[in-house]
Amino acid sequence: MSPRINRVAADARPSPTMGAAAGKTSHEDPISLAVGEPSDPPPPEVATAAERAIAEGRTRYGAVPGLIALRERVAADHAERTGAPTSADNVVVTAGGKPALMDALRCILEPGDEMIVPLPAWPTFLDQPRWLSAKAVTVPAEPDLLPDPDRIAAACTGRTKIILVNSPGNPSGRVWPHDRMAAIVELAKQRDLWLLSDEVYRDLSLVGPAPEPVSIDPEVASRTIVVDSFSKRFSMTGWRVGTVTAPAELASAITALMSSTVTHACAVSQYAALAALGLDGTWEASRLERHRRCRDRAVAALDALDGVALSGSDSGLYAFPDVSGWISEVGLEDDHALCAHLKDTQGLLLVPGTPFGASGRFRLSWSIAEDRLDEALGRLRAAKT
Numbered sequence: 001m002s003p004r005i006n007r008v009a010a011d012a013r014p015s016p017t018m019g020a021a022a023g024k025t026s027h028e029d030p031i032s033l034a035v036g037e038p039s040d041p042p043p044p045e046v047a048t049a050a051e052r053a054i055a056e057g058r059t060r061y062g063a064v065p066g067l068i069a070l071r072e073r074v075a076a077d078h079a080e081r082t083g084a085p086t087s088a089d090n091v092v093v094t095a096g097g098k099p100a101l102m103d104a105l106r107c108i109l110e111p112g113d114e115m116i117v118p119l120p121a122w123p124t125f126l127d128q129p130r131w132l133s134a135k136a137v138t139v140p141a142e143p144d145l146l147p148d149p150d151r152i153a154a155a156c157t158g159r160t161k162i163i164l165v166n167s168p169g170n171p172s173g174r175v176w177p178h179d180r181m182a183a184i185v186e187l188a189k190q191r192d193l194w195l196l197s198d199e200v201y202r203d204l205s206l207v208g209p210a211p212e213p214v215s216i217d218p219e220v221a222s223r224t225i226v227v228d229s230f231s232k233r234f235s236m237t238g239w240r241v242g243t244v245t246a247p248a249e250l251a252s253a254i255t256a257l258m259s260s261t262v263t264h265a266c267a268v269s270q271y272a273a274l275a276a277l278g279l280d281g282t283w284e285a286s287r288l289e290r291h292r293r294c295r296d297r298a299v300a301a302l303d304a305l306d307g308v309a310l311s312g313s314d315s316g317l318y319a320f321p322d323v324s325g326w327i328s329e330v331g332l333e334d335d336h337a338l339c340a341h342l343k344d345t346q347g348l349l350l351v352p353g354t355p356f357g358a359s360g361r362f363r364l365s366w367s368i369a370e371d372r373l374d375e376a377l378g379r380l381r382a383a384k385t
């Protein structure tokens, strides 16, 4: 006899995207297009601010919901973008986007409750509700990888509490058009549901501002949780800083929860994040141009391959092509097998589509050094010939 972990933990799987990031291959020169992590370093001001915070001893316990200056800045940006009155009372700084999502779910979902998740979706959206004995109810992916509001409405039940929206999307790379997002916003109002809006890729849109729920209708600020992160926008993945912007009641519940869990996000990282938000936008603009070049190269290369169909890519990290033609052409079983084949024969690491709820696809993250991307795309071409 020995003590046991609970049923949810026993069934838990590690994050497929983090697994892909750690993927190994015996290829002599592997190239990873797997994890969604910009390859360029953060702006230099980030490290300078962190060093200064350490040198000045600003490393002790701080306020649980985060640095007041950081919360005020995030609130002001949110108000300016959306037109919804927002103050620091609406903002909590978290240790990255994942805890921001998880803590919001912990404060909303009861066991058996449901969150609607349009596919394809980042596996974390599917896994987190399970930890709370709640359920992610998925809505199948459309060929254009954009959500269908009617199908989302049809998936709602008496147990639905939340609709998850994620634009620009991971893994789709798609920016959801205004009319679709507006229809989902209307649905949330009609059915009295929360909108959980993962906007981690918002500033990486290559097609102009992505319509976000609160900017479409500032009234839905009272039912919307905006999750943001510094990871992709400022290449600060390992610094672990994210934010939740939500109604004040939920923000204080999350603060109470954090006071019993992480206490607060790393103090040094918060000073670094504040410095990033104080930049004049030049670094972000030039990084976006680099992403645009990488996106254009990846899209052109994928479009030129027989058996590969790409339904657009509007934001700066991912392409999620349909490779079902390629899979059957090579006589492989599925997207896992194709990714394994490309890893073994070409040293290319990609994430299969199945963990995102869309089989017959793979996710390609193009934010790597441009010469390495060209090499990787050349290998994809070689694999097809």
Ligand code: GLU
Pocket: 015, 017, 018, 034, 035, 036, 037, 122, 124, 170
């Ligand atoms: N969000 C990134 C991705 O989808 C990083 C990995 C993760 O956080 O799961 O690749």
